[in-house]
Structure formats: C-alpha cells, structure tokens
Amino acid sequence: MLLVYNKLNNTKAIINYRCESNQSSRDYFSNHKLDFIEVNDIPLPINYIGKQPQLCVNPQTNELFYDYMDRELTDRERLSNLETLILQQQGVI
Numbered sequence: 001m002l003l004v005y006n007k008l009n010n011t012k013a014i015i016n017y018r019c020e021s022n023q024s025s026r027d028y029f030s031n032h033k034l035d036f037i038e039v040n041d042i043p044l045p046i047n048y049i050g051k052q053p054q055l056c057v058n059p060q061t062n063e064l065f066y067d068y069m070d071r072e073l074t075d076r077e078r079l080s081n082l083e084t085l086i087l088q089q090q091g092v093i
Contacts, residue, residue, distance in 0.1 A: 003064075004029060004036045005057055015055040015064075018042075037062050049077050 002021050005013035013035065019025050021038055029036045037057060043064055045053030051068035058065070073081070087093045 001040070001042065002026065002029065002036050002038055003042075003055075003057065004034050005059070007035055007059055010060060011058050012067075013057050013059050014067075015057060035059070039064065049073065049081075 002019050002025050003015045004017040004019075005015050007013040026036075026038075039062075042055065043066070045055075045066045046068075048068055050071060050073050052071040053066040053068055056065050056067050057063065084093070
C-alpha cells in the first residue's frame with residue numbers, strides 16, 4: 001500500500017491518501033513530487049471515547065502511529081458516561 005503524506009516537521013507527517021501499490025501510482029507521486037511511503041500493513045487505531053484517530057508517519061523512520069484529536073461524543077457515548085456516573089454515585093462500581 002502507498003501512503004501519501006504532508007510533512008509537519010522532521011518527526012511527524014499526516015497521512016492524507018492511501019492507494020494500492022503499483023508502478024503507475026509510484027511514478028505519478030514521484031513525478032508530482034509528492035511525499036509517500038510504501039507499507040505492507042497499517043496498524044489499527046485504539047478506540048478512545050471522544051477521540052478521532054489520525055494516521056501519521058515519522059518521515060525519518062517510516063514508523064506509522066496515530067494522533068488522537070478531540071471530537072464530539074455520540075449520543076450513545078454520552079448515555080454510557082451518564083450511566084457509569086450514576087452507578088459510581090450509587091456505589092455499584
């Protein structure tokens with residue numbers, strides 16, 4: 001798989017495009033001077049409530065990692081948080 005990225009600094013770049021690895025794509029990215037890496041696997045993000053994962057890469061090491069940005073809670077997440085709070089106040093958990 002090919003991952004195109006925008007470099008933020010020497011140790012962090014945001015992945016903004018993914019495609020299957022083929023010579024045509026590699027040539028296109030190279031000809032248009034786009035930064036990209038080729039990887040076999042992409043790690044799965046951790047599911048944090050209220051966070052949105054953003055796939056990133058260290059351009060020096062090609063190590064993939066996730067940054068987690070705040071996002072609005074879903075109605076289900078809000079309800080779960082309220083249920084947990086009520087149970088804690090009741091001494092159940």
